[in-house]
Amino acid sequence: MVIRTEGLSFSFGSQQVVKSLSLQVPEGSIYGFxxxxxxxxxxxxxxxxxxxxxxxxxIFVFEKELQTNxxxxxxxxxxxxxxxxxxxxxxxxENLLNRAMLLGVKDARVDEMLALVxxxxxAGKKAGQYSLGMKQRLGIALALLSDxxxxxxxEPTNGLDPNxxxxxxxxxxxxxxxxxxxxxxxxxxxxxxxxxxxxxGIINNGELLFQGSVKDLEAISQPQxxxxxxxxVDAANLLKRNNYEVVDINHExxxxxxxxxxxxxxxxxxxxxxxxxxFAINKQHKDLENLFLAITKSN
Amino acid sequence: xxxxxxxxxxxxxxxxxxxxxxxxxxxPFFVSLMALLIFYFKSEKFIxxxxxxxxxxxxxxxxxxxxxxxxxxxxxxxxxxVNNVEHKADTWKTLFSLPISRWSxxxxxxxxxxxxxxxxxxxxxxxTITFGNLLSVLKPELKFNxxxxxxxxxxxxxxxxxxxxxxxxxxFLMSLLWSDFIKPMGVGFILTIVGVTAASKGWxxxxxxxxxxxxxxxxxxxxxxxGPAQDIVIxxxxxxxxxxxxxxxxxxxxxxxxxxxxxxx
Numbered sequence: 059m060v061i062r063t064e065g066l067s068f069s070f071g072s073q074q075v076v077k078s079l080s081l082q083v084p085e086g087s088i089y090g091f092x093x094x095x096x097x098x099x100x101x102x103x104x105x106x107x108x109x110x111x112x113x114x115x116x117i118f119v120f121e122k123e124l125q126t127n128x129x130x131x132x133x134x135x136x137x138x139x140x141x142x143x144x145x146x147x148x149x150x151x152e153n154l155l156n157r158a159m160l161l162g163v164k165d166a167r168v169d170e171m172l173a174l175v176x177x178x179x180x181a182g183k184k185a186g187q188y189s190l191g192m193k194q195r196l197g198i199a200l201a202l203l204s205d206x207x208x209x210x211x212x213e214p215t216n217g218l219d220p221n222x223x224x225x226x227x228x229x230x231x232x233x234x235x236x237x238x239x240x241x242x243x244x245x246x247x248x249x250x251x252x253x254x255x256x257x258x259g260i261i262n263n264g265e266l267l268f269q270g271s272v273k274d275l276e277a278i279s280q281p282q283x284x285x286x287x288x289x290x291v292d293a294a295n296l297l298k299r300n301n302y303e304v305v306d307i308n309h310e311x312x313x314x315x316x317x318x319x320x321x322x323x324x325x326x327x328x329x330x331x332x333x334x335x336x337f338a339i340n341k342q343h344k345d346l347e348n349l350f351l352a353i354t355k356s357n
Numbered sequence: 358x359x360x361x362x363x364x365x366x367x368x369x370x371x372x373x374x375x376x377x378x379x380x381x382x383x384x385p386f387f388v389s390l391m392a393l394l395i396f397y398f399k400s401e402k403f404i405x406x407x408x409x410x411x412x413x414x415x416x417x418x419x420x421x422x423x424x425x426x427x428x429x430x431x432x433x434x435x436x437x438x439v440n441n442v443e444h445k446a447d448t449w450k451t452l453f454s455l456p457i458s459r460w461s462x463x464x465x466x467x468x469x470x471x472x473x474x475x476x477x478x479x480x481x482x483x484x485t486i487t488f489g490n491l492l493s494v495l496k497p498e499l500k501f502n503x504x505x506x507x508x509x510x511x512x513x514x515x516x517x518x519x520x521x522x523x524x525x526x527x528x529f530l531m532s533l534l535w536s537d538f539i540k541p542m543g544v545g546f547i548l549t550i551v552g553v554t555a556a557s558k559g560w561x562x563x564x565x566x567x568x569x570x571x572x573x574x575x576x577x578x579x580x581x582x583x584g585p586a587q588d589i590v591i592x593x594x595x596x597x598x599x600x601x602x603x604x605x606x607x608x609x610x611x612x613x614x615x616x617x618x619x620x621x622x
Contacts, residue, residue, distance in 0.1 A: 107450075109620065132456040145446045145448065155370070161456070
């Protein structure tokens with residue numbers, strides 16, 4: 059395990075924000091740390107970086123205890139917490155050069171990172187004038203600068219446009235697949251995590267509700283096939299006659315539990331062959347709220 | 358130690374383009390330039406003075422300003438400036454998640470603040486000497502070149518430097534813990550006014566109050582005040598200077614323990 063916590067707890071005053079958390083992050087995984095805003099994600103991440111002192115419990119990173127091996131562990135971690143911390147009066151390159159100096163990293167690496175996050179052209183511009191997406195990319199470049207084994211990223215796609223999100227996702231997948239890095243990434247978007255994570259931990263009100271592989275999660279989250287046709291009632295009856303379970307139906311659309319992509323094609327063909335026009339058919343995920351309900355029920 | 362040096366270099370790199378750094382250079386330049394202009398345009402007032410008095414009068418333009426309000430205010434500003442860089446950029450969390458000990462990060466930042474005050478005061482010495490000698494070239498009737506005050510001036514500014522350390526350490530800790538501008542600056546200015554008032558009224562315990570130290574340092578700098586002075590003898594290590602250094606050492610260590618235990622927001 060790259061990260062292992064046992065009974066991790068933290069309180070701000072009398073309010074307990076993290077409750078007996080036991081995380082297991084395997085090597086080479088993209089671990090999606092999922093939860094709504096205020097669930098305790100950032101607090102947990104700050105404890106993993108030794109920024110907050112834990113009330114109870116222990117943290118092991120690379121199988122070493124964090125308190126007693128702080129510097130050795132931190133030298134293998136790159137992190138981005140909340141909004142990126144950037145000196146606004148310095149250029150993007152200067153921000154990276156400053157960090158390179160502190161980490162003892164060669165200056166050549168700075169240009170590599172600028173190219174990687176596509177900021178080479180804006181490298182000389184003051185970082186204070188960057189857009190939110192550019193700041194976020196600079197933050198990711200800062201996190202990657204020391205070529206760390208473990209990346210801890212707190213909502214790194216915040217403020218990025220769809221292209222930026224896709225680029226980050228591909229970058230993270232590449233890092234884990236080709237360079238055997240481990241990525242711990244927090245998000246409040248289930249779909250976002252499902253697209254890239256190999257493992258998932260779900261936190262709500264400071265408690266870990268679920269932890270396991272993405273496959274395990276899918277068993278609980280049960281994606282739906284959403285179908286929009288010119289005649290919803292006829293379509294529903296036709297599907298039922300063909301042994302499909304229709305879970306929800308209204309004037310506009312109906313939904314069927316998702317089993318495979320092939321099944322979606324078959325539904326489409328079946329409806330078309332029986333003279334029903336399909337306007338839309340796609341796979342849909344439960345939102346977090348419904349997922350929490352499903353997890354609570356399955357427990 | 359490596360972490361400390363890296364952090365110190367980084368402090369310099371970060372501050373190069375800030376008012377905190379340039380203040381250390383521009384403040385002594387402009388104050389000394391002002392003294393130069395006064396002596397250049399009002400040279401008739403000073404022509405009759407013996408060279409030693411000429412130097413003393415010339416140096417006192419800057420010393421008078423620094424000893425009263427300017428040095429405490431500059432010190433307060435430096436302490437604010439080196440910490441504000443992190444508050445403004447929200448970078449405490451990144452500084453403290455670097456593979457560098459908290460001690461190095463904290464120690465280097467404090468050392469850099471000390472360095473800025475030292476730089477500023479050193480430049481006061483250099484500019485005063487340079488501009489004094491420049492005056493004897495521009496206005497040969499001002500006989501600056503016939504007397505040397507370099508050593509005494511260095512001693513006085515070194516004494517001022519030591520006397521500012523108490524204020525610096527207290528302000529540094531306040532600026533580190535409070536992210537806003539108003540609290541450390543406000544408290545600092547009020548205490549400075551109290552200190553200057555106490556020192557100028559000759560309060561007997563003002564040597565124990567850090568914010569009075571720069572002014573007390575100037576009043577205790579002459580070793581022998583009796584009789585007409587033929588030569589100036591500077592007393593650097595007076596009671597107030599020892600208190601200032603001791604206060605800074607204690608506050609620095611206390612600050613370290615606070616930083617060690619502090620959660621980083």
